Structure formats: structure tokens, C-alpha cells
Amino acid sequence: MKGKSDMWYLWMWMVYMLLLFCDLSYCCGSAEYxxxxECCPMCSPGEHVYKHCTEYAGPLCKPCTTGSFMSVPSDLLHCIFCTVCDQGFGLKTDKECSPTSDAVCRPLDQHYCTEPDKKSCRLAQRHTICRPGTFIKRNGTILTNTECEECRDKTFSNKSSSQFCTPHTDCQSLGLQEITAGTDTSDIVCATRNDLVAVLVPLVLVPVVLVAGLSAVIGIFISSKFPHLSGKTLIHM
Structure with a gap:
């Protein structure tokens, strides 16, 4: 009997020492604080602590107000403010905030997320617009930007966000003459031989006509102002 009594006192001493050195906060249950x-029960998801428990009564919990939430049991005195999906950050609401869950944001159309946050997004940017002279190599998604690539030799794109580059026209295969070279943003301009003559003749004749007309005007002006010099002037002209 004495041996059992000694064992009981030893066990009680150990329990006492454990309680003495144990931080009671760690001795509370997983759903307590x-x-x-005191070890108080936590308030349920969707609620916050309004008054802590006492020796005689449990905690007083209140529902989260509009614009706030609590997704897990907690001992917090206030619920957490809901995330606002701000269009200024390139975001829109994918899932509304509820008392037990935060709002979920996703990128606006033609935007991609640059700062993912679990199943949501904190910041998004507009997809790159592929300029003329390039084409879309890979379309953008809600997680990746658009990839552009330069048009290769003898191809062009003359508008933004082209899906592909178009080969330059082969004037020779059409029996035509090239009058303007192609670039990465414009096609070659072709013309028939008659069209080419119709284009080149005015380009040659117009300067000649302008020079002749200007000379005639100058001659008339000199003749009217300096009659005694008109002969010499005209000879030199």
C-alpha cells in the first residue's frame, strides 16, 4: 500500500509541476484560446468576439458586419475587411465577399495577373498590343502576357494585333513592275508598264513645265520694269 501511495504522490507532484511550468495557452484545445x-471557446467562422468568456459564462460572439469576414474560428475582436477588386488595379470581382470568405478578384478582360494571391489576384496589367510590323506569337491569358514577334523578311503587317504577317506581293509573277518597295509594315506596290509610264511621265514633265513657266514670268517682269535691259536680259536668260 505504501508503494502505491508513494506512486500516487509522485504522479500528483508531476502533474502539479507540469501545470506550474506549462503555459496554459498551450494547454487549451485547438478551438480554444x-x-x-481561462480557456475560452473561439467564435465560429463568420463571427468575432464581442466579450471574452469568464469563469461563469462563455464568450459573446457577434456576426461579421457587411464588408468584413472571418473564415476560421478565432479569438479576434473584429472581423477582417473584405478585399476590394479595384478596376484601377486592373481587377474585377469574380466572387463576392461573404461573412465566411473573402472576395476573389480576377483580371479585367485583356489583362493578366502580375501578383497572384492564392486563388485571387492583387494586381493585373493590360496585355501588350503587338504593333504593326509584328504579329501575335502567343495570345495572352489571365496569367500570362501576349507575346509578339517581328515580321520576317519579305512579310508585313499593317495593323496592330495581327495574328500573322502577310507575304509581300510578287510583282514579277503577276507580270507587273515594282514601283514601291515593301517594308515590315507595308506591301510592295506593283503596276503595269502603262501605269508605270503614266506615273513617271508626269513626274518628269512637271518640273520642266514649272521651270519654263517661272522663266517666262521672270522675263515678263524684267521687260516691264527695265525695257532698256530686256533684250540683254533675255539673251542671257
């Missing part, structure tokens, strides 16, 4: 010497 330590406050004022």
Missing part, C-alpha cells in the same frame, strides 16, 4: 486565466 487563453484569456484572463
Amino acid at each position: 487563453f484569456i484572463n486565466g
Whole structure:
């Protein structure tokens, strides 16, 4: 009997020492929190603590107000403010905030997420617009930007966000003459031989006509102002 009594006292001493050195906050259950010497039950998701428990009564919990949430049991005195999906950050609301879950944001159309946050997004940017002279190599998604690539030799694109580059026209295969070279943003301009003559003749004749007309005007002006010099002037002209 004495041996059993000694064992019981030893066990009680060990329990006492454990309680003495144990931080009671760690001795509370997983759904409890330590406050004022008590292990209080946490408030349920969708609620916050309004008054802590006492020796005689449990905690007083209140529902989260509009614009706030609590997704897990907690001992917090206030619910967490809901995330706002701001269009200024390139975002829109994918899932509305509820008392037990935060709002979920996703990129606006033609935007991609640059700062993912679990199943949501904190910041998004507009997809790159592929300029003329390039084409879309890979379309953008909600997680990746658009990839552009330069038009290769003898091809062009003359508008933004082209899906492909178009080969330059082969004037020779059409029996035509090239009058303007192609670039990465414009096609070759072709013309028939008659069209080419119709284009080149005015280009040659117009300067000649302008020079002749200007000379005639100058001659008339000199003749009217300096009659005695008109002969010499005209000879030199």
C-alpha cells in the first residue's frame, strides 16, 4: 500500500509541476484560446468576439458586419475587411465577399495577373498590343502576357494585333513592275508598264513645265520694269 501511495504522490507532484511550468495557452484545445486565466471557446467562422468568456459564462460572439469576414474560428475582436477588386488595379470581382470568405478578384478582360494571391489576384496589367510590323506569337491569358514577334523578311503587317504577317506581293509573277518597295509594315506596290509610264511621265514633265513657266514670268517682269535691259536680259536668260 505504501508503494502505491508513494506512486500516487509522485504522479500528483508531476502533474502539479507540469501545470506550474506549462503555459496554459498551450494547454487549451485547438478551438480554444487563453484569456484572463481561462480557456475560452473561439467564435465560429463568420463571427468575432464581442466579450471574452469568464469563469461563469462563455464568450459573446457577434456576426461579421457587411464588408468584413472571418473564415476560421478565432479569438479576434473584429472581423477582417473584405478585399476590394479595384478596376484601377486592373481587377474585377469574380466572387463576392461573404461573412465566411473573402472576395476573389480576377483580371479585367485583356489583362493578366502580375501578383497572384492564392486563388485571387492583387494586381493585373493590360496585355501588350503587338504593333504593326509584328504579329501575335502567343495570345495572352489571365496569367500570362501576349507575346509578339517581328515580321520576317519579305512579310508585313499593317495593323496592330495581327495574328500573322502577310507575304509581300510578287510583282514579277503577276507580270507587273515594282514601283514601291515593301517594308515590315507595308506591301510592295506593283503596276503595269502603262501605269508605270503614266506615273513617271508626269513626274518628269512637271518640273520642266514649272521651270519654263517661272522663266517666262521672270522675263515678263524684267521687260516691264527695265525695257532698256530686256533684250540683254533675255539673251542671257
